[in-house]
Amino acid sequence: MASEQTTFPQFVSAGDILTDMIRTDVSSWLSRPGGAGWNVARAVARLGLPTACAGSLGTDNFSDDLWEASVSSGLDMRFMQRVERPPLLAIVHKTQPPTYYFMGENGADLAFDPSRLPQGWMERVKWAHFGCISLVRQPLGATLAALARQLRDHGVKISFDPNYRNLMEHGYEPILRNMASLADLIKVSDEDLHMLFKGMPEADALAKIRSMNPQATVLVTRGSGQATLYAGDQQYSARPPSVEVADTVGAGDASIGGLLYSLMARHGDWPDHLKFALAAGAAACRHSGAHSPSLEEVEDLLK
Numbered sequence: 611m612a613s614e615q616t617t618f619p620q621f622v623s624a625g626d627i628l629t630d631m632i633r634t635d636v637s638s639w640l641s642r643p644g645g646a647g648w649n650v651a652r653a654v655a656r657l658g659l660p661t662a663c664a665g666s667l668g669t670d671n672f673s674d675d676l677w678e679a680s681v682s683s684g685l686d687m688r689f690m691q692r693v694e695r696p697p698l699l700a701i702v703h704k705t706q707p708p709t710y711y712f713m714g715e716n717g718a719d720l721a722f723d724p725s726r727l728p729q730g731w732m733e734r735v736k737w738a739h740f741g742c743i744s745l746v747r748q749p750l751g752a753t754l755a756a757l758a759r760q761l762r763d764h765g766v767k768i769s770f771d772p773n774y775r776n777l778m779e780h781g782y783e784p785i786l787r788n789m790a791s792l793a794d795l796i797k798v799s800d801e802d803l804h805m806l807f808k809g810m811p812e813a814d815a816l817a818k819i820r821s822m823n824p825q826a827t828v829l830v831t832r833g834s835g836q837a838t839l840y841a842g843d844q845q846y847s848a849r850p851p852s853v854e855v856a857d858t859v860g861a862g863d864a865s866i867g868g869l870l871y872s873l874m875a876r877h878g879d880w881p882d883h884l885k886f887a888l889a890a891g892a893a894a895c896r897h898s899g900a901h902s903p904s905l906e907e908v909e910d911l912l913k
Contacts, residue, residue, distance in 0.1 A: 617660070618734035619686045620874055623651035624664040624754055625744040627690075627719060628698040628712075629672040632705065641672060642899060643679045644700065646742035646773045649860045649900045652683045653867025653890065656902035659875055662689035664727065665744075668718035672697040683902070688728050693721040698747075712743065712777065720750045724757050732764045736874050739866070741771035745785050746778055755785070758792045769795040771866050774805040782806070790822035795873075797866045800832045827880075829887065831865055839884045846881050850888040851911040853896050860900025865891030868908060885912060 625647020632640045651663035663685050667673035669692055680690060698714035714720075738761045745751040758768055770793035772778070772786060786806065790796055798819065800812060807815035820828055820840065828840045834855075839846045868890025872883040889911040893903035 617686075618728070618731050619660045619662040619689070620734070620736045621651070621654045621659055621739070621870060622662045622664050622689065622731075622735050622737075623647045623654070623739040624722075624757060625650070625740055626698075626742045627663060627665040627667060627676060628700050628714070629676065630700045630702055632702045641675070643672075643676045644900060645698075646771070646863055647739065647744060648676070648680070649863035649902070650739050650771075650867045650870075651685055652900075652902040653864045653894075654871050655684045657868065657871040657875075657890070657905050657908070659871060660686065662686035664689040664722070664724070666691040666693055666695075666718050666720075666722040668693065668695050668697045670697050672699070673718065689731075691722060691726055693718050695721055710776075714747075717747075719744065720747060722750055722753060724753065724760075732761060732766065735761070735766050737767045737769060737870055739769045739771070739870065740789060742773035743775050743777050745789060746782060751785060755788055755792075758789065762792050767794040768792050769797065769866065769870060771797040771862070772802050772806060773862065774802045778806070786819075787822050790819060790826065793823060793826050795827045795829070795869070796823070797829045797831070797862070797869070799862055800830065800835075803830070829866070829869060829884070831862060831888075831891065837884065837888055839880055841880050844880065846884050848881065848884050848888055850892040853892045853911070855895045856898045857895065859898070860902075861891045861894045863900060864894035864903060867902075 626645030627648045628645040630642045630644040634640050648663050651661050655661035695718040698717045698719045702710045740758050770789045803812050803815040831837045836847050836849050865887045869887035872886040889908045893907040894901045
């Protein structure tokens with residue numbers, strides 16, 4: 611029987627776990643488990659690595675659905691906590707273009723307590739991922755930033771995806787600077803750059819984010835256009851495989867998940883890792899919702 615120490619996750623995503631409430635008609639709504647951090651965890655788990663999503667859920671029906679979907683995704687449930695607080699909801703009242711707001715005052719997500727995680731896990735994990743609205747919801751944001759610093763001090767590699775949402779419109783720059791300074795890998799989309807640095811040309815916005823941590827590797831995705839990866843003085847570009855798109859929900863989460871999986875589990879150089887990441891994002895686009903592609907799906911596109 612495997613010892614406790616051999617069963618810790620290699621990857622932990624500590625970030626958004628929420629329910630998307632999507633309006634489908636005047637008085638009809640569809641609820642879907644979601645959240646950028648949770649999607650990234652599911653992506654890495656589906657590709658085949660021991661994975662956890664660290665966070666806190668309520669004890670309501672939405673949280674039950676998230677818990678069950680997490681179990682089905684093979685996530686390490688020792689990293690998910692439950693408290694008697696309301697759930698975090700993203701109310702998507704228009705889908706074209708996406709128009710949304712968040713509900714979760716004093717929400718369950720804010721109660722996440724890293725001291726309750728399994729003893730010894732920091733010595734086993736290889737990468738930890740942070741990003742999106744969890745970093746601007748206090749006191750959770752401060753808790754996660756402190757956790758990222760502690761993990762870095764333990765030699766764990768840190769990835770960071772700002773994943774712009776409207777909660778970041780005011781006062782986000784100190785958080786962005788702090789998380790970028792801790793990151794070994796920063797992933798941004800062209801839309802993120804446009805929204806984070808409004809009115810600034812993309813090249814200038816990219817230069818600004820790179821200046822926050824010149825040692826970090828930076829991946830810039832541009833939808834179906836050419837993505838670029840900056841590693842030190844080197845620059846690599848590639849286009850995602852062409853696929854029939856069902857929708858693009860979760861494509862960015864699948865691409866960063868694919869890149870992290872590739873870095874942890876595959877041999878190759880930066881161009882290989884970049885191609886794998888883009889194939890993972892493209893594979894997610896073939897299905898509606900935040901699809902987590904299997905290793906076979908991604909490898910088929912790489913052929």
